[in-house]
Amino acid sequence: MSREELPAARAGALAAPEALLTNLPSLQRSPSPSQRSSITLATASLPAPSASTEQHFTLSEKLSSPTKSQPSDEEQGAGEGGSGDDKDASQDSTAAVGGAPHFPDGGTRAYLAALGGSLVLLSTFGFSNAWGAIQAEFQRNQLRDSPPSSISWIGSLHLCILFACGLPAGRVFDLGYFRYQLAVGSVLWVFGIFMLSLSTQYYQFLLSYSVCMGLALGCVFAPTVSCVGSYFLKKRSLMLGCVAGGAALGAVFLPIAMNRMFPRIGFPNSIRVIGALDAFLLMIANLIMRPRPLPPKKSVQTIPLLLSFLRQPSTWFGCLGAAFVMLGMFVPLFYIQIFAEANGASPVIVNYSLAILNATATCARLCMGLVADRFGIYNTAVPVAFCTGILIFAMLGATSTGGALAFCLLYGWFSGAWVTHMAPSLMSLAQDVSEIGARAGLGFLFVSVACLIGNPIAGALLSATGGYVAPCVFGGCATLVGTGLLTAVRWTQVKRRGHWRV
16 A cells, blocks of 8 residues: 555545454455555554444454354253253253244153153053943942942042043143142042042042042143153154053953952952052152153243133034043943843953953054054044944944954944044144143043033933933934044144145
8 A cells, every 4th residue: 555545544444444344354364564564554543442433343343253152952961961862851842943842752751751651540540441340349239229320420520520630730730840740649549549448338439439539630640641742743642542551451450350359358458459559650650750841931821821722613623522522432431341241241251341342442542543643643533433433332232242242342442542542632732832731631621521421321311211222322422423523623623734634
């Protein structure tokens, strides 16, 4: 730069000091002697920088200087000594690209949650699914002077309370109190089952089994399935099928054990043996289950959140559809053992009817979970519910030993498959992972009403008509109405998502 060009350079530097910053990369190279002298002359003549100029340079340096990138979730997990599976479980607390929730679909914590959920439902819901054997025992001995409809109220109230607790329990789960729910529910369940062993009067059975054990199961059921469901997306139906398989597995062995123990050691001691086993299984579940770590989310009031759900037609279709299917589905489960005995079936089939039914249900919950993950939850839930309704009508023809066996196999498959589909179908309506517990709980609230009135209605029809035609027609029609509502929610989901796999 010549001395004649120096005044113009000084003026340019004063007018736009940021030009020096933009040219810094070109000045990183070693300047020539003539360039060094020109730069020295140009900068020496500059006045002292003002405060605004200093701020400008400081901000520019911060923007242009490289900063150390924050470690990723995987690096943090590795730095803290976490295993690869733990990393999968811990990094799911962040959102995926585009704001969509991230699901690990695996990892140690996820699979331990699924195992613990299976143990919880094995010890609790497995006992509830064996109600048919308990009701038969009550009709033969403890409550032989009570009509079947009155005895059915004990089991129906139990189911109603457990599903009605799903809404508050699901919301409490969303707020992060799963460990407390599981602990309280486990203690309450063990207490209730030992109180059941001491019961001799109708009101005592109602308080111990219906109220106490119903509340206990309500504390753990919705949070357990929500906990497992929050870890999985692509494998959700499969893993929830495995969890529900625990309930079916308990319902296979418990009726066999009850039918063998009741005549030998009596009802009280039989229930105490089962209670001790349940306490052991629930203790293991409390030790291995951990909720999924979720990012902090702005607190939303429960009532406005539920009202936002109810403004969506798919919520009504889904909840009412599940409720109507459950309204009729429990009729064969409650009465198949008594029905087979009344029609002269083999004593082996009578004693093992519930075990055969639930064994088939266990296989269905595993296999149909895979099918649902492949083709979509509603694409499989609709035909499963339809077949369940048709089979309730077919129960009227299962009057022989072979017919009763065939009915138990077929009905166990489709009713077990529906139980696997119910919770995932409700969860699939959630638009955010933080809604899973509330969505499932709202659906369970509808289901609770159906479970409360379904079996007493069937029992009243049985007492009024003296036959099983009216109860089976009632159960089959209710299930088919639910199938129609599930078809409607499938249509809304296809329209919203824009593809058939829903």
